[in-house]
Amino acid sequence: MVDEAGSAPAAPVVSARGLIKRFDAREVVRGIDFAIPAGSCFGILGPNGAGKTTTLRMVLGQSPPSGGTLEVFGLPIPENGRAVRARIGLVPQMDNLDPDFTVAENLRIYGNYFGLPDAMLEQRIASLLAFVELSDRADTKITTLSGGMRRRLTIARSLINDPELVVLDEPTTGLDPQVRHMIWARLRDLRAQGKTLLLTTHYMEEAERLCDQLVVMDEGRVLERGATRDLIRRHVEPEVLEVRGDGDARRLLSGCSGRLETVGDTLYYYTDNARAAVARLESDPHVVFQHRPANLEDVFLKLTGRELRE
Numbered sequence: 517m518v519d520e521a522g523s524a525p526a527a528p529v530v531s532a533r534g535l536i537k538r539f540d541a542r543e544v545v546r547g548i549d550f551a552i553p554a555g556s557c558f559g560i561l562g563p564n565g566a567g568k569t570t571t572l573r574m575v576l577g578q579s580p581p582s583g584g585t586l587e588v589f590g591l592p593i594p595e596n597g598r599a600v601r602a603r604i605g606l607v608p609q610m611d612n613l614d615p616d617f618t619v620a621e622n623l624r625i626y627g628n629y630f631g632l633p634d635a636m637l638e639q640r641i642a643s644l645l646a647f648v649e650l651s652d653r654a655d656t657k658i659t660t661l662s663g664g665m666r667r668r669l670t671i672a673r674s675l676i677n678d679p680e681l682v683v684l685d686e687p688t689t690g691l692d693p694q695v696r697h698m699i700w701a702r703l704r705d706l707r708a709q710g711k712t713l714l715l716t717t718h719y720m721e722e723a724e725r726l727c728d729q730l731v732v733m734d735e736g737r738v739l740e741r742g743a744t745r746d747l748i749r750r751h752v753e754p755e756v757l758e759v760r761g762d763g764d765a766r767r768l769l770s771g772c773s774g775r776l777e778t779v780g781d782t783l784y785y786y787t788d789n790a791r792a793a794v795a796r797l798e799s800d801p802h803v804v805f806q807h808r809p810a811n812l813e814d815v816f817l818k819l820t821g822r823e824l825r826e
């Protein structure tokens with residue numbers, strides 16, 4: 517195949533077809549397909565238990581697929597697990613830094629594992645600590661770091677082998693807004709450097725900010741795929757009113773043509789044009805509402821349903 521510029525398009529960095537993972541008789545990844553273009557950021561979104569981590573573990577060659585085909589850098593997995601892992605950086609869902617060592621030592625251990633020469637390793641440690649703003653913590657013990665600092669160090673560690681593909685399993689879960697924004701900026705830097713990113717997340721805003729393409733997974737299947745904006749356009753009306761309070765919002769909105777959903781004490785009103793509905797709600801001082809554009813969370817909840825998982 518030849519693109520408009522006359523050159524062959526780059527082969528995908530990861531390509532999965534009919535990928536299956538079974539634990540005993542239970543199929544937890546149930547025949548999924550995806551391809552990750554080089555230099556892009558690809559997201560896997562899904563509720564707890566969707567199969568996100570299981571999918572990443574197969575990509576990393578840590579868990580052999582039960583069916584389907586999987587290629588990373590064009591090499592079949594799991595046969596080439598060791599070769600591909602040398603070219604991948606991993607930020608696991610749970611930080612697994614070595615508590616017996618300092619910040620810099622944790623990076624050094626990893627660098628040694630990849631066989632980096634000493635001078636290059638020391639240079640890389642210094643520049644990675646600067647990248648995640650931990651230069652002044654190089655000699656600090658891991659046990660005294662905050663959760664955000666540990667996460668930043670784990671990201672630095674994932675880059676020690678200058679990987680082509682960085683795999684991040686929920687990179688910002690449980691972190692405060694400052695750290696999340698800082699990590700998002702660094703991940704965008706990595707993408708700008710030409711690295712390919714594969715991440716999982718529950719956070720819609722994270723996917724919206726970072727991902728070029730994403731798949732929404734639930735119970736081992738891909739429910740939807742595409743670019744963020746396209747997914748929103750395809751599945752939900754562009755404007756949303758989130759209504760709370762003691763007023764009689766349901767009656768006020770009953771004459772309007774949008775779509776109503778109730779979740780707990782909140783009413784969601786989806787519409788192409790909220791002007792008339794806003795005017796009605798404003799007539800009742802007991803109604804509290806927020807008017808916002810539809811986002812990926814609306815798509816996600818519509819696709820995966822609103823009941824709790826696991």
Ligand SMILES: Nc1ncnc2c1ncn2[C@@H]1O[C@H](COP(=O)(O)OP(=O)(O)OP(=O)(O)O)[C@@H](O)[C@H]1O
Pocket residue numbers: 539544562563564565566567568569570571609
């Ligand atoms: N080693 C295992 N043995 C048996 N079942 C497993 C194993 N690993 C995962 N599972 C099951 O597979 C399903 C998918 O798990 P997975 O960890 O991939 O979900 P996830 O999408 O990463 O969820 P979360 O958002 O909670 O991290 C779950 O039901 C889980 O219990």
Ligand SMILES: [Mg+2]
Pocket residue numbers: 568569570609685
């Ligand atoms: Mg997981």
